[in-house]
Amino acid sequence: MLFHKFNGSIRYSIQTGIFNPENMKSLTVPAQGTGDPDLDQVIxxxxxxxxxxxxxxYSTLNPWQRNAGYCRIYDEVSAPTGMIIDCEPVYFEYDGKKWMICFWKGQYDLVTGGEIGIYTGAFHFTLPGIFSGMFYKSADNDELLPMSFVLRKNGSVLFTRSEKHWWLTGxxxxxxxxxxxxxxNINLTFPNTAMRDAFLNGLRDAGYNDQELYFLGNNVxxxxxxxxxAQPRTRKPITDRLIQAKNKLLCDKYQEITGPYNTIQDKMKAIENLAPQLYQTVLRLGKSKEFYKLWLKVLILGLVSLFGYRRSRELFQHQKISG
Incomplete structure (x- = not known):
């Protein structure tokens, strides 16, 4: 039986400014641009x-990352690439498809951020000794959901995001x-009660109890x-501290260089002129191509290992038969 905390939903709306369904009816693309067309193109x-x-x-609707889809290995390689982030995957089935909606928050090298990603099951694959699970493709345009979140740091709002999307980020x-x-503080609006209920059950399977969930209509x-x-195996206290120490140094350096400037144009120019290597790090904000290149290397190594294993087994069987 679904837990419908109507009064709690109203209180939640007052506290976060995000649950009110009226907010979801007027989702708009945020103001855009640095004022520098060349810099905008780079971004x-x-x-x-x-x-x-x-x-x-924030991510665009059709970035190159949309072609990368998702699998759990992505979260496993996050820490080694400088991203110390919490992830919360929610799995459920709806309309004959396997769905995964994931939530992330944390430190991505030089940036603090949050993400919501929507994916549907594509195929299952196994790399012996490395990974076994689903590879998900990014949601299609007819699978986009109105969603929003407020990211807070120690109780203070850092920013808000609200848009119909497959990958809502900031x-x-x-x-x-x-x-x-x-x-x-997260809100998603589903097209019908069937998908809403499937997602709610996915949240329960992930470990949430009814006291933590609020819904009104098809809003959750x-x-x-x-x-x-469970968090990625690569998230260890010792390595987290080391990587975060590096990330803090990067942020401190950025603040030191950009402190005298007020606009993003001037800040980026100062970084480019005074710290070119840091400038390249800035351009790799969020989940960059380097992040996915590392995943590709893991995949290639896995395939090579798989081929070697199968070849060795074939040779062993051949020798056994010959003997």
């Missing part, structure tokens, strides 16, 4: 745009955070604070 090529009102970067450049300092809200699901 666009990376898969993002700049929102000057909130001073954040990244604040030069902001350093530990994932434990961040909370995401909850807070992503501490992860309820």
């Amino acid at each position: 666009e090529n990376a898969g993002y745009r700049y929102d000057p009102e909130q001073d954040i970067f 990244f604040k450049l030069g902001e350093f955070s530990d994932p434990s300092e961040l909370t995401m 809200s909850f807070t992503f604070d501490k992860s309820h699901t």
Whole structure:
């Protein structure tokens, strides 16, 4: 039986400013652009745009990342590539498809950010000794959902995002955070009660209880604070501290160089002139091509290992028969 906390939903709306269904009827694309067409193009090529009102970067609807889909290995290689982020995958089935809606928050090298991604099951694959699971494709245009989130750090709002999307993101450049300092107040609007209920059951399977879930109509809200699901094996306290120490140094350097400047144009020019290597890191904000290249290397190594294993087994069987 579904837990419908109507009064709780109203209180939640007052606290977060996000649950009110009226907010979901007027989703708009945020203000765009740095004021420098060349810089805007560089950012666009990376898969993002700049929102000057909130001073954040966010993903476009059709970035190159949309072709990359999702599998669990992505989360496993996040920490080794400098991203210390909490992830919360929610799995469910609806309309004959396997769905996965994932939530992320944390430190992505030089930026603090949050993400919501929608994916549907494509195929199952196995790399012996490395990975076995589903590879998901990014949601199609007819599978987009109106969704929004408020990202808070120690209770203070960093930014808000609200749009009909498959990958709703926001990244604040030069902001350093530990994932434990961040909370995401999340709202999603589903096309019907069947999909809403399937997602609610997925949240329960992930470890959420009914006291943590709020819904009104086809709107579902909850807070992503501490992860309820198992985190990647690459997230270890010692390595997290080392990587975060590096990330803090990057953020401190960025703040030191850009402190005298007020616009993103001037800040980026200062970084490019005074710290070219840091400038290249800035251009890799969020989940960059380097991140996916590492995943590709893991895949290639896995395939090579699989081929070697099969070849060795064939030779062994041949020798056994010959003997």
